[in-house]
Amino acid sequence: MPFGRVILVASLACALALALVAIRSSAQTTPPDDQGKPGTEAKLCFKCRRTGKIPCTLHKPEDDALFCSVYLNKPCCLGLGFTLCPKCKVDAAIEEWDELKKKRDAWLEARQKTDKETGETLVHLENAHFRFDMGLHEVSAKDQHLDMHKGAHLYLGRLEALWNLYSKVLDTTKESVTPKHDVYLFEKLDSFTRYMKKYVGEGGGGIAGHKTLGDQVSRFVTWRNPDLTPSDEDVHANLIHNSAHLLLHKYKGYKVHPPAWLDEGFAYYCEWTLCKATRTFCFVEVPPDSNWKNNEWKTHVYKSIGKKGNPSFGELSTKELNGMDYEDMAFSFTYVDFLIAKDKDLFRKFVDEIKAGKKTADALRDVYGWLPAEFDENWQKYVLRAYATK
């Protein structure tokens, strides 16, 4: 064989081998596509661009929630944001899908358990701080009329606004996010009662709602009571007030419960700031009606300055919730309002001391350098200045 032909044969064999390698590797990474015609740029899949993932373009992701039971039941993509390309099997895409789907299924199963137990189908949401379970079929807020799903997101946003307020007032940088705060809002008394029986025990909870506060659980359960909370404003105020209790109890750990004046005062501070209302009451025993019940508290406290028989800080700050009346609630609200307005850093220190186990009078002396009577003097000056009506 002449030398030249050997080279030719060898290079032909080499080219064939290279072509085979090329086909093989293209079979691995470039799947066939109907749309591509032989001889053209056939191997690009227009649906998934060879990623194996087809993005769902029918909706945007929900920015305000980590999980939403409605979103996760979208038939287009089960809320995962993409589907798998039926033609291109890409392992990484399949793994990603399986993992997300597993997480989705587990979350839905856990959250929707209560639907079966209570007989009420809820919209379940979760963000960084709250899990919110919503039973109201519609929400009429100001001029908007929202369906259940949109209404649930509105309420989640309201709870998050509470978190933001709480973070501005207290130091939440080291707050644990577990357990998250659970808020259940049922449409019907029946579902509320069934939930209470299952998770809290017989006889647990008043008709207005129930809080469970502890190391492993931070939960408020309520329902739309047509007598107590008929309007959206009422429900909103109820959720903010009671969730504020959840936040303050969990703050710096559950070990020490805040004294009633601080606990209620803080809840009213949040309710007032976010809802312009002080209409939620946590009485153990409902006191007799008084003209403190429905009046605007800042004005009412302002007008009461100098009158005989007003509560003093020393006396009110040692009261238990059981035994407080409407007037006590109003004064507690203005005490907290005063301390926060005076100096947030000192208020933080003060709450930290209380949560570390100090009595109100001791924390007051150590942080502010005041005796209870000096608190009254300074508080009164604030009320006369800040609550003056024109």
Ligand SMILES: [Zn+2]
């Ligand atoms: Zn494809």
Ligand SMILES: [Zn+2]
């Ligand atoms: Zn949603």
Ligand SMILES: [Zn+2]
């Ligand atoms: Zn989709």
Ligand SMILES: [Zn+2]
């Ligand atoms: Zn309360």
